Amino acid sequence: QSALTQPPSASGSPGQSVTISCTGTSSDIGTYNYVSWYQQHPGKAPKLMIYEVSKWPSGVPDRFSGSKSGNTASLTVSGLQAEDEADYYCSSYAGSSTWVFGGGTKLTVL
Amino acid sequence: EVQLLESGGGLVQPGGSLRLSCAASGFTFSNYGMSWVRQAPGKGLEWVSSISGSHSRAFYADSVKGRFTVSRDNSKNTLYMQMISLRAEDTALYYCAKFSGDYWGWGVDYLGQGTLVTVSS
Numbered sequence: 023q024s025a026l027t028q029p030p031s032a033s034g035s036p037g038q039s040v041t042i043s044c045t046g047t048s049s050d051i052g053t054y055n056y057v058s059w060y061q062q063h064p065g066k067a068p069k070l071m072i073y074e075v076s077k078w079p080s081g082v083p084d085r086f087s088g089s090k091s092g093n094t095a096s097l098t099v100s101g102l103q104a105e106d107e108a109d110y111y112c113s114s115y116a117g118s119s120t121w122v123f124g125g126g127t128k129l130t131v132l
Numbered sequence: 133e134v135q136l137l138e139s140g141g142g143l144v145q146p147g148g149s150l151r152l153s154c155a156a157s158g159f160t161f162s163n164y165g166m167s168w169v170r171q172a173p174g175k176g177l178e179w180v181s182s183i184s185g186s187h188s189r190a191f192y193a194d195s196v197k198g199r200f201t202v203s204r205d206n207s208k209n210t211l212y213m214q215m216i217s218l219r220a221e222d223t224a225l226y227y228c229a230k231f232s233g234d235y236w237g238w239g240v241d242y243l244g245q246g247t248l249v250t251v252s253s
Contacts, residue, residue: 025176058239060177067227067243068177074238111177113239119191121239123169125176 026051026112026124033130034102042127044095044112050122052093056115059088059097062126063108071110072097099129107131134158136228136244143250148218152247154211154228162186162206165231167240168213170224170249180226181213185234196222218251225249 027045034040044051044059051057057075060068070079072088075095085100095114099106112124140152152168168180181202183190190202201214211228225246232241 025178028176056236056238060243067245069243070241073232073241079241113177113179115236115239119182119189119236120193121167121179121182121236123177123179 024122026114026122028110028112028124028127030125031128031130033132034099035132036102036104038102039098039100040102040129041096041098042110042112042129044097044114044124046093046095046114046122048093050093050114050116051090051095053117054115055090057088057090057095058113059086059095060111060113061106061108062111068111102131104131134230134242136230136242138226138228138244138247141226141247141249143252144218145253146219146251148251149214149216150218150249152213152215152226152228152249154244156209156211156228156230159230161204161209163234165234165236166202166204166211167229167231168200168202168211169227169229169240169243170222171227171246172221172224175224177227178224182231182236183211184236185231189235215249218249220251223249223251 059072062068076088167182228244229240
């Protein structure tokens with residue numbers, strides 16, 4: 023049950039695109055398409071942004087997109103806006119009814 | 133609207149016990165698996181435990197196995213977690229989380245605001 027690996031920080035200017043990676047293993051991301059991404063603003067509960075690698079929950083703008091290749095999943099935020107500044111966490115099913123999260127990435131909008 | 137309201141957190145000494153509760157509303161509670169996810173101060177999220185909706189099958193992270201027990205009362209729409217033999221490293225904000233299906237679906241779709249557990253002498 024090792025945590026997924028995310029870069030501690032990422033940044034971009036308004037209007038630009040930024041991609042956050044999430045690296046797991048063949049036991050989690052590499053096997054299952056149950057990868058989710060969560061956005062957390064300071065002092066707030068995490069909010070689901072992407073599920074099943076690349077699907078959007080209702081109400082999430084399509085500026086947020088997800089993908090996966092091998093053992094690595096990615097979240098891309100296009101057309102960066104000030105309100106996108108937050109912490110982002112990935113999560114994956116890891117088999118045998120267990121789940122694993124990433125360490126989180128702090129996204130800064132310059 | 134899905135609402136998850138945690139309670140029961142507080143300050144406890146190492147080796148002590150605590151029981152967390154999560155009152156759920158806005159969905160048919162018995163149809164969904166539930167989970168506890170924690171976040172230590174300044175750290176990332178960590179999956180702690182899960183319990184299925186209809187059969188109450190429970191699963192745990194290795195870090196809490198044998199010390200934490202998750203349960204649910206579908207008649208009261210409430211999720212619980214009994215924590216014993218608490219350690220300093222259990223200090224965290226504990227979130228109640230709802231899965232998208234009975235046996236997890238594709239994962240967690242909602243989290244509550246959390247309840248803070250502090251283990252310190």
